[in-house]
Amino acid sequence: MKKYSKFIPVPGFKAAGVYCGxxxxxNKKDLSLIYSEGKALSAGVxxxxxxxxxxxxxxxxxxxxxxxxxxxxNSGNANACTGEKGFEDGKNMILATAKxxxxxxxxxxxxxxxxxxxxMPMGKIISGIEDAALSLSHNGFEDAAKGILTTDSSTKTVSxxxxxxxxxxxISGMAKGSGMIHPNMATMLGFILTNASISKELLExxxxxxxxxxxxxxxxxxxxxxxDMVIILANGKAKNRVIDNMDENYMKFKKALDIVSTELxxxxxxxxxxxxxxxxxxxxxxxxxxxxxxxxxxxxxxSLVKSxxxxxxxxxxxxxxxxxxxxxxxxxxxxxxxxxxKKGVIQIVKGGMGLHFNEDLAKDILLEDYIKxxxxxxxxxxxxxxxxxDLSYDYVKINGAYRx
Amino acid sequence: MKKYSKFIPVPGFKAAGVYCGxxxxxNKKDLSLIYSEGKALSAGVxxxxxxxxxxxxxxxxxxxxxxxxxxxxNSGNANACTGEKGFEDGKNMILATAKxxxxxxxxxxxxxxxxxxxxMPMGKIISGIEDAALSLSHNGFEDAAKGILTTDSSTKTVSxxxxxxxxxxxISGMAKGSGMIHPNMATMLGFILTNASISKELLExxxxxxxxxxxxxxxxxxxxxxxDMVIILANGKAKNRVIDNMDENYMKFKKALDIVSTELxxxxxxxxxxxxxxxxxxxxxxxxxxxxxxxxxxxxxxSLVKSxxxxxxxxxxxxxxxxxxxxxxxxxxxxxxxxxxKKGVIQIVKGGMGLHFNEDLAKDILLEDYIKxxxxxxxxxxxxxxxxxDLSYDYVKINGAYRx
Numbered sequence: 009m010k011k012y013s014k015f016i017p018v019p020g021f022k023a024a025g026v027y028c029g030x031x032x033x034x035n036k037k038d039l040s041l042i043y044s045e046g047k048a049l050s051a052g053v054x055x056x057x058x059x060x061x062x063x064x065x066x067x068x069x070x071x072x073x074x075x076x077x078x079x080x081x082n083s084g085n086a087n088a089c090t091g092e093k094g095f096e097d098g099k100n101m102i103l104a105t106a107k108x109x110x111x112x113x114x115x116x117x118x119x120x121x122x123x124x125x126x127x128m129p130m131g132k133i134i135s136g137i138e139d140a141a142l143s144l145s146h147n148g149f150e151d152a153a154k155g156i157l158t159t160d161s162s163t164k165t166v167s168x169x170x171x172x173x174x175x176x177x178x179i180s181g182m183a184k185g186s187g188m189i190h191p192n193m194a195t196m197l198g199f200i201l202t203n204a205s206i207s208k209e210l211l212e213x214x215x216x217x218x219x220x221x222x223x224x225x226x227x228x229x230x231x232x233x234x235x236d237m238v239i240i241l242a243n244g245k246a247k248n249r250v251i252d253n254m255d256e257n258y259m260k261f262k263k264a265l266d267i268v269s270t271e272l273x274x275x276x277x278x279x280x281x282x283x284x285x286x287x288x289x290x291x292x293x294x295x296x297x298x299x300x301x302x303x304x305x306x307x308x309x310x311s312l313v314k315s316x317x318x319x320x321x322x323x324x325x326x327x328x329x330x331x332x333x334x335x336x337x338x339x340x341x342x343x344x345x346x347x348x349x350k351k352g353v354i355q356i357v358k359g360g361m362g363l364h365f366n367e368d369l370a371k372d373i374l375l376e377d378y379i380k381x382x383x384x385x386x387x388x389x390x391x392x393x394x395x396x397x398d399l400s401y402d403y404v405k406i407n408g409a410y411r412x
Numbered sequence: 413m414k415k416y417s418k419f420i421p422v423p424g425f426k427a428a429g430v431y432c433g434x435x436x437x438x439n440k441k442d443l444s445l446i447y448s449e450g451k452a453l454s455a456g457v458x459x460x461x462x463x464x465x466x467x468x469x470x471x472x473x474x475x476x477x478x479x480x481x482x483x484x485x486n487s488g489n490a491n492a493c494t495g496e497k498g499f500e501d502g503k504n505m506i507l508a509t510a511k512x513x514x515x516x517x518x519x520x521x522x523x524x525x526x527x528x529x530x531x532m533p534m535g536k537i538i539s540g541i542e543d544a545a546l547s548l549s550h551n552g553f554e555d556a557a558k559g560i561l562t563t564d565s566s567t568k569t570v571s572x573x574x575x576x577x578x579x580x581x582x583i584s585g586m587a588k589g590s591g592m593i594h595p596n597m598a599t600m601l602g603f604i605l606t607n608a609s610i611s612k613e614l615l616e617x618x619x620x621x622x623x624x625x626x627x628x629x630x631x632x633x634x635x636x637x638x639x640d641m642v643i644i645l646a647n648g649k650a651k652n653r654v655i656d657n658m659d660e661n662y663m664k665f666k667k668a669l670d671i672v673s674t675e676l677x678x679x680x681x682x683x684x685x686x687x688x689x690x691x692x693x694x695x696x697x698x699x700x701x702x703x704x705x706x707x708x709x710x711x712x713x714x715s716l717v718k719s720x721x722x723x724x725x726x727x728x729x730x731x732x733x734x735x736x737x738x739x740x741x742x743x744x745x746x747x748x749x750x751x752x753x754k755k756g757v758i759q760i761v762k763g764g765m766g767l768h769f770n771e772d773l774a775k776d777i778l779l780e781d782y783i784k785x786x787x788x789x790x791x792x793x794x795x796x797x798x799x800x801x802d803l804s805y806d807y808v809k810i811n812g813a814y815r816x
Contacts, residue, residue: 059736059744059764091745124729145592194596234733270574289493311715311803315811325528328493329638332463340463341495346667360463361495397713407719 009170009264009299011271015149015353016167017370018178018201019153020045020245024143025088025155030122030129030135039136040155042079042199043144048243050076050117051212053219055236061088061116062098064237070102070114074208076241079117079136079199080105081156083184085128087120088234097128099161104134108141112264119197120237121184122158153182156197159406160184161164164275168264172257177204181268183238185276198223198238203259205244206251216242216264222269225394226277238269275396286378287317292391293384299336300385300392306334307381307394320374322347322367323358327381342386373396413574414669415675419553420571422582422605424449424649428547429555432540434488434526434533443540444559446603447481447513452647454521456617457623459640466502467522467639474506475517478612479646483521483603484509484541487588490534490738493523501532508538509806512545523601525588525639527561532644546583554703562603564588568679572668576652578662581608583665585672587642591678600628602642602676608665609648610655618666619644626673629683629709629798636771642673647666654742676771681799686806690782696795697788703740704789704796711739711785711798718803724778726771728760731785753780774775 018101021044025037052071054064070076080101087094104118109116119129124345143151153163167180178201185196206214219238251258278286294300307313310330316323323344331338345357351372356365372380423700429441456475458468474480491498506520524532528766547555557567582605583634590602610618623642648654655662659809682690693711698704702711711717714734720727735742743752749761760769777783 033422056739057733057736058742059732086729088727089744089761089765091763124733125761171635188477200802234729259540311807312811318808319811325490325493328463329461329528332638333462333463336462338462341494357493357529359495361493399808401808403715404722404803404805405720407716408724 009168010086011265011267012167013165014167015153015165015180015182016169016178016182017149019144019203020243022144022146023064023148023150023152024140024145025151025153026136026139026143028139029132032084033082037151037155038082038084039133039286040081040152041105041137041140042152042201044077046076046240046243046245048077048241049074049206049208049211050239051208051215051243052237052239055234055267057233057234059089061086061120061235062307063087063120064235064323065095066098066102067117067237070117073114073176075077075115076117077111077115078105078109079119079239081160081197082136083156084122084128084236085120085126086124087121089125089129090127093127093200097130100130101133101137103163104137108137114371117239119237121156121197124234132250142245149180149182156165156182156184158184160283161279161363164272164279166268166271168267170264172204172246172260175246176247177205177248177288178202179244179264179268181272181284183272183276185279196223196236196276198246199238200238200268202240202242203245204242204251206242206261211240211242214265218262218265218269221266222273225301226263226393226396268333274395277397281406282395283378284401285317286398287392287396287398288380289383290380291383291385292386293388294390295337295388297390297392299338299408300390302334302336303331303338303385304392304394306336307395311399317374317379318398319384319401320371322356322374324362327383336385338385344384344386346382347373348382349373349378351376413671415671416571417569418556418571419551419569419584419586421553422584423607424647425605426545426776427552427556428552429491429552429557429559430540430543430547432543433536434486435459439553441620442486442561443537443544444465444485444556445509445548446556446605448481448647450646450647450649451479452481452645453478453610453612453615453744454592454643455536455612455619456643456647457620457639461638463493463638465490465524465639466494467491467497468523468611469499470502470506473643473811474521479519480521481515481519482504482509482513483523483643485523485601486537486540487560487562487713489530490526490528490609491532491562492641493529494531496733496774497531501534504534505537505541513543521643523641523679525560525601528638530689545744553584554627559682560588562588563685565683567684567750570672572671574664574668575663576650579650579652581650581652581671583607583668585676587676587680588780589683600627600640600680603794604644604672606646606788607649608646608655609650609652610665611644613657614662615644615646618669622666622673623671628802629796630677630707655657678799683803684801685810686804687801688781689802690806691800691802692784693787693798695787695789697790697792698794699741699792701794701796702778704720704740706738706740707735707789708744708796710734710740715803718800721778721783722802722804724775726760726774728766731787732761733766742772742789742791748788748790750786752784752786753777753782755780762783762793780808
């Protein structure tokens with residue numbers, strides 16, 4: 009398997025990213041289009057927030073269709089809390105896209121990200137869709153990856169190449185998160201394309217499982233957005249024997265998909281609003297997978313842990329505490345905690361109690377911008393990873409005063 | 413009922429607060445003692461954190477006893493993640509107190525707050541207990557209220573006077589939260605005394621219910637401490653007919669207790685680390701009490717909502733969003749949201765959508781230091797209140813670099 013930190017074009021797919029005037033800055037792009045030349049299967053995972061943006065509600069229906077050939081995405085406006093009008097606007101984005109590409113509306117998905125509670129500038133958006141349809145190309149993916157961004161500091165793309173039945177397979181993904189020009193919440197969107205041939209059922213299973221261990225294991229600020237979604241399209245152009253049971257080929261496909269999901273998730277955590285550090289929790293020794301997930305995620309979501317890492321402070325008590333209120337089961341008196349970065353590794357906690365550790369080495373390790381917290385619960389065989397960022401002055405600044 | 417924002421002495425109780433050397437600054441107090449001259453019933457509510465400090469584990473046993481005559485509290489060290497040694501130290505604090513006051517150890521409770529994972533300086537603490545026992549007085553409550561503080565900017569005390577069966581009743585409370593000299597987590601402690609005569613069973617019921625609607629409805633940073641506890645002692649000195657069923661007298665007692673709990677809880681929220689504003693969520697129209705509680709608490713706990721209030725930004729989308737991921741049930745399309753402060757009241761959301769509101773008036777309202785967010789879910793008859801503070805640069809500063 010070969011990994012690239014750019015978006016390798018996937019055979020049979022085209023894309024475009026244009027500026028249509030939703031954002032104030034015309035040097036940016038704010039409307040993207042992804043198009044499959046032939047029929048493609050889709051699967052999606054959507055926000056669990058009860059307040060769902062119009063595009064999420066629409067896609068939850070359209071994703072059931074057995075052919076999905078286009079995804080239209082705008083940035084700068086989330087089309088959330090926009091009522092009936094917002095729902096109509098989402099439908100109209102789909103109708104305009106379907107018309108341009110000669111598709112049925114149910115073959116089109118839609119996504120929006122940006123400010124909440126403001127009606128969509130539909131004239132600009134419809135013009136943007138027309139422009140984007142004309143600009144579609146096999147090399148348009150970098151533009152498309154730009155068109156889905158808000159306050160992200162850079163595009164987030166990754167690709168994996170591998171073989172199935174000697175056929176070359178590509179899985180390429182793009183994502184956005186976690187900030188906005190007029191930030192309202194850390195919306196995240198992910199779009200993954202592949203030429204692999206796979207049944208819709210297994211595509212759904214693979215995506216759901218992969219998202220659980222990647223996008224669902226990151227936290228910038230604990231706020232689950234109204235607009236979150238991850239969508240995968242598979243057009244089968246590789247002509248591999250269709251993956252329709254959980255055989256070796258499925259495992260290979262799943263492994264590649266996991267790398268794409270995990271890399272994109274880490275890019276989002278690293279680019280969290282105000283973040284100065286990427287923090288990885290590598291938790292092992294849990295009694296169950298769920299205990300491992302719950303404890304790992306609770307560490308990464310704690311404001312006190314995040315603040316301590318901003319200050320490069322080896323404050324392990326907060327890590328113990330955050331696992332303690334997580335709801336995950338473990339024996340506090342067994343816990344071991346290590347900190348690791350490229351400056352080295354240091355054990356901080358053994359048997360649930362603090363060790364006399366070298367504070368200078370700990371500081372050196374924590375001053376790095378990619379830090380691993382390794383926790384061993386010494387209670388069982390299960391493990392989980394989670395990713396997050398530190399909580400900085402800039403998070404407060406970005407989120408304190410940027411709407412008005 | 414008459415309310416005082418100081419600690420009115422409760423007949424039959426003495427207290428003291430001394431400096432014994434746990435804190436670096438000898439102008440502070442770091443050991444407090446509360447003593448009941450006669451037999452007293454107790455009830456307590458303790459942290460749900462799986463990582464429980466030694467004093468919490470000890471009290472959960474001792475609180476079952478039918479007589480509790482003393483509570484010894486130190487600040488500056490939390491006695492958490494201190495293993496077997498910490499447990500012995502907690503027990504020894506109790507033994508020393510029992511010896512000084514001629515009590516059985518099971519008649520004494522213990523509480524600690526401060527840094528995590530550091531062993532207790534027991535020599536200093538035992539001397540402190542001896543000093544405190546000698547200093548006990550009917551007017552020692554303000555000193556005791558000082559001895560339980562860490563980075564709190566002031567003492568937190570409140571008293572209610574009322575009559576039961578023409579007997580004068582006092583309920584007085586003190587609390588600490590939420591910060592530390594070497595902060596590790598926002599520990600909160602609360603101690604409430606009364607001369608009312610009430611059965612142990614109803615004292616427990618009243619306290620649990622009161623804490624649920626007060627201390628359990630505040631959030632500074634979402635991190636539940638290893639040391640949280642609220643304890644009430646009732647010595648029956650008022651000679652009112654013992655409250656042993658849920659009659660009118662119970663309701664009166666409960667109402668007074670609710671005021672004490674709520675006022676102390678609000679003081680903690682207002683004095684949250686780095687806080688510049690007290691935010692009150694007044695949520696009504698929920699289908700069930702639990703939906704009301706869950707939605708109200710989720711608003712107050714959201715880092716994005718807290719940051720917006722720091723910036724006096726009328727960012728209602730984040731309020732909708734935080735209720736959406738709370739797990740509480742409601743219909744987004746019914747929601748109404750208002751902001752209120754002494755500058756006025758303004759409706760921001762109707763039918764789940766934003767109104768065109770006066771941004772200048774909204775800013776004026778939000779620039780105040782006590783702001784109410786009024787949410788009507790228009791879905792039912794239940795309501796709940798929750799309290800929190802804004803998320804400021806100073807929260808990050810206080811928690812980013814103060815351990816080392």
